[in-house]
Amino acid sequence: MTAAPLMRLAGVSRSFGNNLALNGVDLDVYAGEVHCLLGDNGAGKSTLIKIMSGVLTPTLGSVLYGGEPVWFRSPRDAQAYGIGTVHQDVGSIPLISVARNFFLGNEPTRGWGPWRRLDHARANRIALEQIRAMGIRRVTDADQLVGTMSGGERQALAIARALYFGARLLILDEPTAALGVKESRVVIDLIKRARDAGVALVFITHNATHALSVGDRFTVLIQGKVAASFLRGEKTREEVLNLMAGGEEFESAGHGD
Amino acid sequence: MASMEQSIEQPAPVRLNLIERILRIMWIGPAIAALAIYVFFGIVGGSSGFLSVPGTAGWLNAAAELGIIAIPIGLLLIAGEFDLSTGSVVGAAAIIVALGSGFYGLPVEYTITMALALGVLVGCFNAFLVNFTRLPSFIVTLASNFILAGTSLGLSRLISGSSNVSYRDAGWAEPILASKWNFFNVSVLWWLFAAVLAAWVLRQTRFGNWILATGGNADAARRAGVPVGRVKLILFIWTAVSAAFVGIMSAVMYNQGNAAQGQGYVFQTAIAAVIGGVLLSGGFGSVIGIVLGCIIYGMVSLGLFYTGWPTDWLQTFIGALLVVAVLTNNLIRNIALGRGRKAN
Numbered sequence: 001m002t003a004a005p006l007m008r009l010a011g012v013s014r015s016f017g018n019n020l021a022l023n024g025v026d027l028d029v030y031a032g033e034v035h036c037l038l039g040d041n042g043a044g045k046s047t048l049i050k051i052m053s054g055v056l057t058p059t060l061g062s063v064l065y066g067g068e069p070v071w072f073r074s075p076r077d078a079q080a081y082g083i084g085t086v087h088q089d090v091g092s093i094p095l096i097s098v099a100r101n102f103f104l105g106n107e108p109t110r111g112w113g114p115w116r117r118l119d120h121a122r123a124n125r126i127a128l129e130q131i132r133a134m135g136i137r138r139v140t141d142a143d144q145l146v147g148t149m150s151g152g153e154r155q156a157l158a159i160a161r162a163l164y165f166g167a168r169l170l171i172l173d174e175p176t177a178a179l180g181v182k183e184s185r186v187v188i189d190l191i192k193r194a195r196d197a198g199v200a201l202v203f204i205t206h207n208a209t210h211a212l213s214v215g216d217r218f219t220v221l222i223q224g225k226v227a228a229s230f231l232r233g234e235k236t237r238e239e240v241l242n243l244m245a246g247g248e249e250f251e252s253a254g255h256g257d
Numbered sequence: 258m259a260s261m262e263q264s265i266e267q268p269a270p271v272r273l274n275l276i277e278r279i280l281r282i283m284w285i286g287p288a289i290a291a292l293a294i295y296v297f298f299g300i301v302g303g304s305s306g307f308l309s310v311p312g313t314a315g316w317l318n319a320a321a322e323l324g325i326i327a328i329p330i331g332l333l334l335i336a337g338e339f340d341l342s343t344g345s346v347v348g349a350a351a352i353i354v355a356l357g358s359g360f361y362g363l364p365v366e367y368t369i370t371m372a373l374a375l376g377v378l379v380g381c382f383n384a385f386l387v388n389f390t391r392l393p394s395f396i397v398t399l400a401s402n403f404i405l406a407g408t409s410l411g412l413s414r415l416i417s418g419s420s421n422v423s424y425r426d427a428g429w430a431e432p433i434l435a436s437k438w439n440f441f442n443v444s445v446l447w448w449l450f451a452a453v454l455a456a457w458v459l460r461q462t463r464f465g466n467w468i469l470a471t472g473g474n475a476d477a478a479r480r481a482g483v484p485v486g487r488v489k490l491i492l493f494i495w496t497a498v499s500a501a502f503v504g505i506m507s508a509v510m511y512n513q514g515n516a517a518q519g520q521g522y523v524f525q526t527a528i529a530a531v532i533g534g535v536l537l538s539g540g541f542g543s544v545i546g547i548v549l550g551c552i553i554y555g556m557v558s559l560g561l562f563y564t565g566w567p568t569d570w571l572q573t574f575i576g577a578l579l580v581v582a583v584l585t586n587n588l589i590r591n592i593a594l595g596r597g598r599k600a601n
Contacts (some may be wrong), residue, residue: 012567075480076482087480087481092474092477093469093470093473093474093478093540094473094474094476094540094594095473095536095540095541095590095594096466096467096469096470096473096540100466100470101470104464104466104470104477104478104481105467105469105478105481105482105483106482107463107466109463116461116462117457117461118461118462118463118465118466145593145594147594148593150593164436176319218564252277
């Protein structure tokens with residue numbers, strides 16, 4: 001259905017000393033699709049997203065971006081290609097304003113030389129526009145402290161920020177892990193919004209319900225290997241749950257089919 | 258499309274009542290406290306001269322000398338780091354100027370440059386140790402305070418046979434660093450300059466945003482591309498150079514340098530910053546608040562003389578004030594943070 005993947009990992013392995021954290025992982029991420037990355041703790045999910053976001057380099061295998069092989073030396077490198085990462089703690093800073101947080105590291109300025117100063121008016125306007133475009137209506141003042149926002153709203157801020165600064169591929173590291181039911185729904189809606197806008201998403205989660213409600217493609221990692229990879233609708237909720245819980249029981253059960 | 262337009266519609270105007278709006282001003286706590294303390298000493302000590310010109314100059318001069326160091330200390334605290342080495346830098350800078358120009362007769366511009374260079378050096382030393390060893394700055398700067406205090410004491414006694422060297426005529430530096438107008442020292446102007454500069458940097462520059470972010474969440478700041486190590490380096494240098502400046506000023510103003518002087522600044526500057534609403538764990542604070550904290554410290558230390566009460570109780574008073582200030586500032590900050598949640 002879609003042409004070429006935006007990002008392709010081909011036979012990616014990564015070892016730390018004698019410990020093989022990833023073992024020949026293949027993964028395709030398409031624009032306008034949500035790729036759910038599932039697996040238990042220690043399955044290699046974080047190592048994988050660290051490779052995708054430029055924090056780590058693979059020991060073996062290659063990363064292709066837009067069909068070209070790429071080699072990220074740093075997260076900044078990856079960001080320059082349009083790869084944004086939203087971490088679990090969202091990277092929010094509770095005691096600074098929404099606009100200051102939104103533009104952190106990319107602050108707009110005006111004036112020249114020693115008179116070069118922050119363009120507060122522009123920063124406030126854009127930050128508020130972008131957050132409200134994410135459907136967050138309760139934030140009415142870009143000057144309010146980030147600490148006044150809920151967990152879901154902070155996720156929205158981080159996602160809006162990544163997209164505004166040109167992310168074409170967005171990696172979301174367990175964005176719903178610390179959230180309640182209502183807040184999680186806000187984040188799921190955000191993911192759908194970003195997908196509909198043509199962004200490629202990698203969604204890491206422990207929650208099968210969240211994954212199934214929004215995922216187009218699924219990859220389950222077990223002990224550093226791809227245990228299963230399937231499309232939406234190819235597996236039932238129970239099968240997905242079994243896979244996430246360990247996989248072996250599923251495989252033996254699966255042979256009976 | 259329709260939904261798009263709907264989401265970008267003009268946000269509803271923010272309705273804040275007056276009290277909420279006042280509570281959101283970062284420095285409202287210290288402002289109220291400063292006013293209350295001024296009124297208090299005005300009533301109790303007004304008749305003996307607290308409100309007079311010399312009385313006002315007294316606490317303003319004290320606030321100024323403290324404030325020149327407390328302002329960068331405050332910025333450093335906002336970035337999440339301590340600097341306890343300022344005391345020794347003050348003493349070392351004073352003894353460099355007094356020894357070099359008073360004892361050896363070197364031109365004053367040489368010794369002032371040397372003293373400021375010492376500040377840069379100490380700032381670099383502190384920052385490198387903090388950035389590369391990841392040791393807490395509390396320990397690193399405590400250590401450098403002791404190292405420098407001992408070194409300047411030892412060296413000055415070795416060279417001149419005394420830790421106290423007098424220095425009579427500083428030439429061109431006198432009017433710049435030691436002139437007076439109606440009891441007001443020129444240090445008040447330097448303090449004002451330091452405050453305007455720091456306020457501009459913190460509020461209006463990208464670097465200011467990085468200071469707040471570094472103290473608020475260093476990992477997040479790093480991920481957003483903020484050069485966290487460089488932010489700390491610049492602030493450690495700024496602080497130590499300011500301390501050296503105060504040391505130079507005191508040598509010129511009081512016509513002597515003492516290697517052991519200045520240790521009072523170590524805690525007084527941090528106290529002034531915290532009274533001024535700076536969060537000790539970093540990420541929050543304002544320059545106006547720090548300035549008000551210095552004013553409060555100055556008024557309390559000098560106001561007590563005018564009350565006729567025994568001044569032995571000064572530190573008790575300051576300590577109690579510190580506790581009250583921190584509790585009040587916490588309360589105000591929680592109200593500011595709670596506002597959004599209540600509106601839900």
